[in-house]
Amino acid sequence: MTETSPTLPAGSLSGKTALVTGASRGIGADTTRYLAEAGANVVINYRNKAPRAEKLATELRGLGVEVLVVGADLTDADSVQAMFDEVGRVFGSLDILVLNASGGMESGMAEDYALQLNRDAQVRVLETALPLLGDGSRVVFVTSHQAHFIRTTPTMPEYEPVALSKRAGEDALRERIPALSERGIGFVVVSGDMIEGTITATLLERANPGAIAARRDDAGKLYNVSEFAAEVAAAALDPVPADNTRLVGDTSSFAGE
Numbered sequence: 001m002t003e004t005s006p007t008l009p010a011g012s013l014s015g016k017t018a019l020v021t022g023a024s025r026g027i028g029a030d031t032t033r034y035l036a037e038a039g040a041n042v043v044i045n046y047r048n049k050a051p052r053a054e055k056l057a058t059e060l061r062g063l064g065v066e067v068l069v070v071g072a073d074l075t076d077a078d079s080v081q082a083m084f085d086e087v088g089r090v091f092g093s094l095d096i097l098v099l100n101a102s103g104g105m106e107s108g109m110a111e112d113y114a115l116q117l118n119r120d121a122q123v124r125v126l127e128t129a130l131p132l133l134g135d136g137s138r139v140v141f142v143t144s145h146q147a148h149f150i151r152t153t154p155t156m157p158e159y160e161p162v163a164l165s166k167r168a169g170e171d172a173l174r175e176r177i178p179a180l181s182e183r184g185i186g187f188v189v190v191s192g193d194m195i196e197g198t199i200t201a202t203l204l205e206r207a208n209p210g211a212i213a214a215r216r217d218d219a220g221k222l223y224n225v226s227e228f229a230a231e232v233a234a235a236a237l238d239p240v241p242a243d244n245t246r247l248v249g250d251t252s253s254f255a256g257e
Contacts, residue, residue, distance in 0.1 A: 136184055
């Protein structure tokens with residue numbers, strides 16, 4: 001089991017700019033906070049939680065860093081382009097891109113929404129960001145063990161469509177590693193077990209009562225939002241693993257790929 005990372009060293013990201021998708025709450029918000037505490041200027045992306053995003057921005061500006069709040073629907077190409085146009089106008093470049101936003105269990109969405117968000121939108125965000133990413137920059141993709149290992153280890157039926165779509169997104173991004181490496185851009189997948197306190201965990205528990213407790217018993221421990229976000233933030237600074245994968249938490253229940 002990977003131990004929880006300490007807070008990033010003060011000043012270790014001074015002069016850097018980081019954008020975190022889905023950053024108005026949960027893992028995204030805490031990741032953004034850790035990056036800002038390390039000195040990075042940050043871009044808070046949100047879809048429809050503007051008040052939460054603005055509240056976080058006010059808090060982080062108190063640290064002395066620059067903060068840009070940009071709403072964008074990641075499934076809409078024009079919205080994504082407008083976001084990065086604004087980032088380019090304000091900061092000129094981007095050093096860290098954290099692909100945190102995901103979903104697929106929401107009600108009332110199109111049948112292929114999980115794939116739209118967890119695969120197509122992830123690739124779109126990366127490709128649209130590329131003109132701002134330079135040598136030494138870092139891209140971090142956030143996923144779950146249930147998705148990362150879905151090809152070899154079945155997951156709960158309620159989560160399977162999301163898991164398959166997130167694995168499809170991971171695969172599509174991994175195909176771009178050689179091209180990113182040529183440009184000096186590091187890429188890391190951060191995979192964690194079920195994270196207590198997230199929207200996904202809440203929806204899973206609603207659909208399958210007792211599921212989170214059962215997983216906690218199997219794993220021995222489930223990370224909370226803050227603990228997992230610390231790992232995501234650390235992946236933006238630590239050396240890129242040889243296999244481009246940072247596994248957080250117990251993996252003994254998952255068959256290797």
